[in-house]
Amino acid sequence: MPVEPRHITIERRVRFAVLEPHERPVTEIWFALHGYHQLAHRFLRYFQPIHQGARCIVTPEGLHRHYIDGKSRRVGASWMTSEDRLTDIEDYVGYLDRLHAHVLAEESRQTSGGSAPPRIVGLGFSQGVHTLCRWLAFGRARIDRAILWGSTVPPDLDLSEHGDTLSAANLHLVVGDEDEYFDRAAIEAHEARLRAAGIAFTSHTYPGGHRLDAGTLRRLAEPEEMG
Template structure:
């Protein structure tokens, strides 16, 4: 048996929250976690709305049914990637996030090469948004890849060479956010991420709150106001 690859066109969607009366002063790219959909998850980002800020929330390309097979009204979620055809999926995600960023900036009449960019990831989306910053030719041509990197309930991709990317990460700084009862980004894992980044010379801010593996409106407002 021979397995081959072919590039396919797929229709995707993203949500935007922000100014409609003029170009924004900053753009946030916010990547959701495993099994979430943009139509529901993007609502959290009303907490970040402020004059001059455009929040762009792309939906992962792979939708699937969540829950028990055969159950009625099964919820639909989306995933960024799996271990299957991993390298091809990473390339697809990087290309896709480029397209979303450029399209959102064009509609907002702002230059994607110069507008201040905050990269935000939640859970599985943390690795996706960092890989985008690290691997995108578009982002690499910006004077500053990102003004801020905020990773909530997750962390850096385990296979990212921090030494090779320390300069732009240090320029942006990394904020790690997690609830004190987060079953995925446990306190021990957050400390491990913090130590790994600091060892590479990357400034790290750690934000903890009373809660589980989910966004928190109060903390989101505080992080957005920083």
């Protein structure tokens, strides 16, 4: 008899890390999605340069943890693999929607009435870029600005169907000029694909490789950039 994979839905706990705002009411919440082999609390350290004022920064952790190598037993996480990928996508989109609602509800409880809703920024780094794009396409959460850092919009994402959603998210593309995974040809092909689909975006580069750059992050977080 053929083996038939099946699924059930379970309750499980998920992990995320937060840099709480220095001031309230919160005016801006960042949801920063890490790359492959990273963990939420370690990834959060890269956002210390923009942790100021009424900005809250949240780093969700991918649902799949693994050992990075056998000797040190260092642990990392990822958002998905090619195995059972559609189920994983559905699971992490639902998880991110629930986390978004949880964080906004917590902030609302700590703030007196009458405050304007906070601006929501989504940042994906490396593997987190595909996760962020699919969250935008398939999720229900409001995201006012999307920063795609060090990767591309997923090749299998139908831009004729989801292009308007990406454009509405005030899309910003960021890549290092020496990124070992994302060379000039890949950048140009990615941008050409977005233009062909009529998707508006702003491009940013910085000196360096496949990493978050503190100076670029500060510039992206400046009020004039956020407008």
